[in-house]
Amino acid sequence: MSDDDQSPISAQMAKQLFADWASAPGLVLAVSGGPDSVALMWLAARWRHALKRGPDLTAVTVDHGLRPEAAREARDVKRLATALGIPHRTMRWTGAKPKTGLPAAARDARYLLLAKAARSVGAFHVLTAHTRDDQAETLLMRMARGSGIAGLAGMARLTERDGIQLARPFLHIAKVQLVATLTKAKIGFATDPSNSNPSYTRPRLRALMPALASEGFDSRNLARLATRLRRADAALELMVDGAERFLALHSPGRVPEAIDAGAFAGLAEEIRVRLLLRMIDQVGHEGPAELGKVETLVFAMVQAGRSGGKGILLKQTLAGAMITLTQDRLRIVPAPPRRRRAD
Numbered sequence: 001m002s003d004d005d006q007s008p009i010s011a012q013m014a015k016q017l018f019a020d021w022a023s024a025p026g027l028v029l030a031v032s033g034g035p036d037s038v039a040l041m042w043l044a045a046r047w048r049h050a051l052k053r054g055p056d057l058t059a060v061t062v063d064h065g066l067r068p069e070a071a072r073e074a075r076d077v078k079r080l081a082t083a084l085g086i087p088h089r090t091m092r093w094t095g096a097k098p099k100t101g102l103p104a105a106a107r108d109a110r111y112l113l114l115a116k117a118a119r120s121v122g123a124f125h126v127l128t129a130h131t132r133d134d135q136a137e138t139l140l141m142r143m144a145r146g147s148g149i150a151g152l153a154g155m156a157r158l159t160e161r162d163g164i165q166l167a168r169p170f171l172h173i174a175k176v177q178l179v180a181t182l183t184k185a186k187i188g189f190a191t192d193p194s195n196s197n198p199s200y201t202r203p204r205l206r207a208l209m210p211a212l213a214s215e216g217f218d219s220r221n222l223a224r225l226a227t228r229l230r231r232a233d234a235a236l237e238l239m240v241d242g243a244e245r246f247l248a249l250h251s252p253g254r255v256p257e258a259i260d261a262g263a264f265a266g267l268a269e270e271i272r273v274r275l276l277l278r279m280i281d282q283v284g285h286e287g288p289a290e291l292g293k294v295e296t297l298v299f300a301m302v303q304a305g306r307s308g309g310k311g312i313l314l315k316q317t318l319a320g321a322m323i324t325l326t327q328d329r330l331r332i333v334p335a336p337p338r339r340r341r342a343d
């Protein structure tokens with residue numbers, strides 16, 4: 001970790017971090033009460049005070065109803081927000097709590113509530129305080145699950161979710177720098193015990209971080225890898241757009257119902273995999289196809305193409321799509337609905 005990572009964030013640096021949103025009508029700040037999001041609120045308030053004109057800030061805390069201390073933490077955030085001159089709202093997750101997959105369900109509910117809060121104040125953006133450390137953990141989690149390039153591109157600085165722009169201004173900032181900022185400003189924050197609960201994957205990976213960092217797998221290097229892969233992923237997607245247009249020009253019928261098999265086979269393997277994924281997702285009715293399964297299909301298509309056979313070389317269903325390959329044509333259409341097994 002470099003010395004820069006340890007120094008508090010200056011007003012000048014905050015101006016750069018928030019510059020993209022200076023002309024937005026309003027910004028919702030997602031503030032849990034932990035150090036990262038309290039720093040988000042404090043820095044955003046200081047930045048906004050220094051502007052003549054700028055977005056209306058609203059701080060929102062979601063109380064998931066999972067920890068008894070959450071209500072008090074939300075009140076602490078409100079007190080600080082008020083002192084900083086920012087209106088604050090607490091949104092409560094009142095829905096049923098599932099027995100399994102609780103963190104994911106809580107996250108989905110949280111983003112829905114944040115989007116609702118944004119709409120109600122006329123804001124198009126929700127800002128979260130995801131840091132470089134969160135990005136590094138995301139990358140490790142996705143590596144452990146065998147993700148491809150798109151997954152390893154990590155979290156984006158800007159994404160759309162629930163009809164709202166989700167912005168992450170601190171994606172390249174180390175958490176220690178946010179803590180140093182609050183320490184200097186003498187501002188307290190909460191610590192969420194579930195962040196170190198070893199029954200969840202993310203805290204277990206977080207515990208490994210110091211050992212990994214000592215071997216060079218630090219958050220800076222992991223986040224840099226995510227940035228590079230995001231760039232590569234965007235370039236590859238453009239190539240897939242081009243390949244789609246190329247196939248449309250060279251195929252005898254509509255893509256993906258009647259594709260020229262030779263034109264498809266001539267594409268680079270990565271482009272074939274991505275194109276198949278796209279086309280299967282376009283016509284399939286069983287949710288997104290798994291990358292590994294599409295890779296296996298592409299391999300099977302190459303083998304089938306080499307067999308020198310006549311008629312149908314390969315016929316397979318995947319994610320609700322039916323893929324048929326002959327010497328001349330590749331055809332991808334919705335698969336017939338699966339027959340229910342009799343009980």
Ligand SMILES: Nc1ncnc2c1ncn2[C@@H]1O[C@H](COP(=O)(O)OP(=O)(O)OP(=O)(O)O)[C@@H](O)[C@H]1O
Nearest residue numbers: 030031032036037060061062063107127128129130
């Ligand atoms: N209870 C909450 N209320 C408001 N904002 C929250 C809350 N919890 C998290 N956030 C926002 O989301 C950011 C990321 O939080 P955290 O890392 O805990 O999320 P997560 O559960 O890992 O899910 P994800 O990273 O996908 O959002 C925080 O910095 C904060 O801006």
